[in-house]
Amino acid sequence: MIDAQLLAGLNPRQREAVEYRGQALLIVAGAGSGKTSVLTRRIAGLLSTREAFPSQILAITFTNKAAAEMRERVEQLVGTHAADGMWISTFHSACVRVLRRQAEAMGYKSGFTIYDAADSKALVKRLIRELDADALGFTPGGVLSRISRLKNELTDLDAFARGVDDSDPRELGFLELYRRYTAALRRANALDFDDIIGETVYLFRAFPEVAALYRRRFRHVLVDEYQDTNHAQYALIRELTAPVDAEVADRVEALHGFQRGLRDADGSIPAASLTVVGDSDQSIYAFRGADIRNIVEFEQDFPSAHTILLEQNYRSTQTILDAANAVIANNFDRKAKSLFTDVGAGDRIIGYTGYSGHDEAQFVADEIEALRRSGVGHPQIAVFVRTNAQTRPLEEVFIREGVPYRLVGGTRFYERAEVKDAFAYLTLAVNPDDDLALRRIVNTPKRGVGDATVAALQAKADREGVPLREVIREPEELGLGPRVTLALGDLSRLIDEAALLATGVVGDGEDRIPARPPHEVLVHLLAKSGLHAALAGSDDPQDQARAENLDELVSQAKEFRVQFPEGTTIDYLTNVALFAAADELEGDAGGKVTIMTLHTAKGLEYDAVFITGIEESLLPHRISLNEPGGLSEERRLFYVGITRARKRLFLSLATSRAAYGDVSVAMPSRFLAEIPGELIDWRDSGGGAFGGGGELGFRGGSGGRAGTGLSRTSGRTGSGGPDRPARALGESTRPKTEWRSAVGAIRDNGDLRLAVGDRIRHDDFGEGRVVNVVENGPRTVAEVEFESRGRKRLLVKVAPIAKL
DNA sequence: CTTGCATTTTTTTTT
DNA sequence: AAAATGCAAG
Numbered sequence: 001m002i003d004a005q006l007l008a009g010l011n012p013r014q015r016e017a018v019e020y021r022g023q024a025l026l027i028v029a030g031a032g033s034g035k036t037s038v039l040t041r042r043i044a045g046l047l048s049t050r051e052a053f054p055s056q057i058l059a060i061t062f063t064n065k066a067a068a069e070m071r072e073r074v075e076q077l078v079g080t081h082a083a084d085g086m087w088i089s090t091f092h093s094a095c096v097r098v099l100r101r102q103a104e105a106m107g108y109k110s111g112f113t114i115y116d117a118a119d120s121k122a123l124v125k126r127l128i129r130e131l132d133a134d135a136l137g138f139t140p141g142g143v144l145s146r147i148s149r150l151k152n153e154l155t156d157l158d159a160f161a162r163g164v165d166d167s168d169p170r171e172l173g174f175l176e177l178y179r180r181y182t183a184a185l186r187r188a189n190a191l192d193f194d195d196i197i198g199e200t201v202y203l204f205r206a207f208p209e210v211a212a213l214y215r216r217r218f219r220h221v222l223v224d225e226y227q228d229t230n231h232a233q234y235a236l237i238r239e240l241t242a243p244v245d246a247e248v249a250d251r252v253e254a255l256h257g258f259q260r261g262l263r264d265a266d267g268s269i270p271a272a273s274l275t276v277v278g279d280s281d282q283s284i285y286a287f288r289g290a291d292i293r294n295i296v297e298f299e300q301d302f303p304s305a306h307t308i309l310l311e312q313n314y315r316s317t318q319t320i321l322d323a324a325n326a327v328i329a330n331n332f333d334r335k336a337k338s339l340f341t342d343v344g345a346g347d348r349i350i351g352y353t354g355y356s357g358h359d360e361a362q363f364v365a366d367e368i369e370a371l372r373r374s375g376v377g378h379p380q381i382a383v384f385v386r387t388n389a390q391t392r393p394l395e396e397v398f399i400r401e402g403v404p405y406r407l408v409g410g411t412r413f414y415e416r417a418e419v420k421d422a423f424a425y426l427t428l429a430v431n432p433d434d435d436l437a438l439r440r441i442v443n444t445p446k447r448g449v450g451d452a453t454v455a456a457l458q459a460k461a462d463r464e465g466v467p468l469r470e471v472i473r474e475p476e477e478l479g480l481g482p483r484v485t486l487a488l489g490d491l492s493r494l495i496d497e498a499a500l501l502a503t504g505v506v507g508d509g510e511d512r513i514p515a516r517p518p519h520e521v522l523v524h525l526l527a528k529s530g531l532h533a534a535l536a537g538s539d540d541p542q543d544q545a546r547a548e549n550l551d552e553l554v555s556q557a558k559e560f561r562v563q564f565p566e567g568t569t570i571d572y573l574t575n576v577a578l579f580a581a582a583d584e585l586e587g588d589a590g591g592k593v594t595i596m597t598l599h600t601a602k603g604l605e606y607d608a609v610f611i612t613g614i615e616e617s618l619l620p621h622r623i624s625l626n627e628p629g630g631l632s633e634e635r636r637l638f639y640v641g642i643t644r645a646r647k648r649l650f651l652s653l654a655t656s657r658a659a660y661g662d663v664s665v666a667m668p669s670r671f672l673a674e675i676p677g678e679l680i681d682w683r684d685s686g687g688g689a690f691g692g693g694g695e696l697g698f699r700g701g702s703g704g705r706a707g708t709g710l711s712r713t714s715g716r717t718g719s720g721g722p723d724r725p726a727r728a729l730g731e732s733t734r735p736k737t738e739w740r741s742a743v744g745a746i747r748d749n750g751d752l753r754l755a756v757g758d759r760i761r762h763d764d765f766g767e768g769r770v771v772n773v774v775e776n777g778p779r780t781v782a783e784v785e786f787e788s789r790g791r792k793r794l795l796v797k798v799a800p801i802a803k804l
Numbered sequence: 805c806t807t808g809c810a811t812t813t814t815t816t817t818t819t
Numbered sequence: 820a821a822a823a824t825g826c827a828a829g
Contacts, residue, residue, distance in 0.1 A: 062819080091819075116819095193819060197819095228819095284817075285819085287818085288817085288819070387816055387817075388817090392820095409818085443805095448806085453805090578819070579819095600818085621815095623816060623817095624816075624817085634817095661821080
């Protein structure tokens with residue numbers, strides 16, 4: 001019997017989700033429906049009733065941060081140490097843990113390197129060059145995404161080769177690239193992100209005893225965000241939750257000296273229980289291979305499955321939920337589901353149309369200040385963007401306005417060149433086979449090792465079938481210049497020293513000394529390689545910043561030491577490789593507003609949420625429109641964004657936006673027309689991004705009335721927004737004409753040039769005379785003295801003006 | 805082999 | 820606008 005305390009405060013559905021016992025359970029959990037509470041109480045229930053030991057529980061989350069949070073909440077329910085033996089981690093962390101333990105079985109060494117996207121790309125780029133494959137139209141990105149798709153589908157090299165059309169030279173070219181890519185990873189003792197999952201599945205399939213070990217151990221498997229699993233992850237779950245034959249079970253128990261565990265009548269170990277939690281409407285990772293069918297077809301996959309729907313939302317106001325429901329209803333291929341709450345309507349959504357990304361950012365900054373004055377603190381506020389590039393104007397305005405913020409994700413610290421260089425050194429200390437790492441740093445800092453030298457090294461390595469690292473062990477044999485020979489010898493000795501520090505293994509492993517913690521290895525490498533000195537000694541201020549980044553890296557490595565006192569250098573590198581953007585959110589926001597992408601925002605909630613850049617070609621993103629299901633996924637992304645908000649929601653867009661060092665004219669997103677007009681209060685675009693002056697040309701600024709240029713042209717001037725049916729219709733039948741025609745009102749004057757003294761006519765302000773022009777390419781601003789309206793500043797490219 | 809300058813390309817989202 | 824690439828000069 002589950003303790004009544006564990007069920008306190010739960011609604012009947014949630015309670016059922018905690019109490020149900022059976023082989024398979026699907027919890028369809030709408031946004032904000034309290035699924036984390038349900039999951040943690042379900043785990044706590046299993047522990048407190050002694051149905052399971054902590055060690056028998058495997059919970060898979062989407063980010064490390066979510067895992068830490070879940071562990072903490074389970075601990076709060078059942079006591080601090082009860083949760084210790086549980087595995088709560090991401091797919092990738094769990095698989096790496098398995099693979100490091102069983103690496104030899106799969107032909108890897110335990111110290112394998114994990115290649116991130118940039119590493120993989122660098123490798124593919126080189127392979128394309130070597131094969132002259134760009135002549136066939138191959139690009140690194142294209143090849144990589146295809147390889148990734150194949151791996152997510154568990155189509156390995158052999159399987160792909162069997163099905164390839166060998167009359168098609170392009171197909172053969174791709175096969176050769178796939179082959180070389182696979183071979184290079186193998187030789188480097190490296191796995192890419194997709195391999196981490198795939199190789200674990202292959203491991204379980206090839207070695208039933210290994211699979212049995214984990215199946216026997218994990219009696220309860222719980223998977224969060226199930227809608228974002230790809231085929232390989234699905235296969236992994238099937239492997240983990242399959243029964244074990246009697247003979248295999250006997251063998252494994254004998255081999256490891258285990259007691260005879262739980263068995264069925266026929267002697268087999270029964271399948272573990274599986275609980276998955278997900279929401280098809282929040283599936284936003286199809287581009288990464290996530291297959292929505294995994295959740296849609298769960299009941300077919302597990303015929304005994306029980307399904308529970310959680311639709312009551314405990315997060316948002318009814319207004320916000322109405323908007324979310326209306327938007328998502330436009331996705332035609334979904335099961336009807338509609339969130340409701342009993343907290344009441346709350347405030348209306350605020351809409352804003354700016355004339356530029358800066359203007360939009362100014363609106364956000366102003367509203368944040370207003371929120372703060374009304375008692376909403378910065379940590380309760382988040383600003384979402386579709387693409388990382390959008391954060392720039394936000395940052396600029398926030399800095400100018402003194403709005404404290406933290407940026408999550410974006411150009412990540414760990415992706416900076418100097419940081420990756422440092423990691424390449426560290427990698428070589430634990431994985432000497434990693435040729436890519438050696439290539440990266442062999443001439444960083446400069447040692448006079450150019451392409452020709454690297455080619456000579458590679459040639460010898462290929463001849464002898466050894467990694468590059470071995471070739472630089474005896475540089476004299478290469479017949480290079482004396483300086484280069486000396487430098488390579490020094491580098492080789494440095495790697496040996498670092499390897500000794502990192503692993504504590506001397507020579508052939510006969511002797512051992514205590515391994516040093518990762519930050520000490522790092523400090524040694526940074527000092528002795530000259531990497532830090534080369535940057536610190538440079539007169540380029542950017543290099544100074546890079547040197548400081550390395551200092552910062554060292555402090556982070558020390559921080560790792562505090563968190564994981566037993567962590568080895570390999571653990572540290574793994575930790576960094578599997579570090580996710582959302583993991584940065586751990587701890588409190590420190591009094592700051594959070595800026596992040598819509599993707600990173602999934603699973604989070606804030607009192608006030610700004611969704612910015614709600615424009616055609618940004619949300620939905622232009623590229624997504626060419627992909628099957630792309631539009632629906634973009635709509636889900638918008639839905640995810642909306643449902644993050646508890647009390648206040650702000651939707652904004654800009655009519656022109658800087659891109660590629662140019663200004664492009666944007667149209668409002670079709671998604672805006674899907675929100676019932678009465679839910680949104682459209683503000684005009686007044687307010688001075690240019691120092692409190694007038695409006696920079698966009699029509700919505702005229703007259704200070706409510707409503708944007710969009711609603712004006714649709715014949716409405718009230719606060720109701722565009723005139724259109726509130727009811728959601730199928731996408732194809734939905735009338736969008738008024739939005740389309742509204743869009744026609746946005747001007748693009750091309751490269752109209754104005755000079756002081758020119759007379760112009762503005763659609764709203766009438767005639768005026770140019771009194772000043774600040775040339776700034778496409779962002780040229782003209783100051784105009786209007787006869788009736790006074791002085792205004794206009795963005796020449798987009799203002800509704802004509803030269804007289 | 806390195807440096808500096810000119811030219812081209814790039815931005816979707818991420819474990 | 821910034822980063823990556825290509826090319827010529829030292």
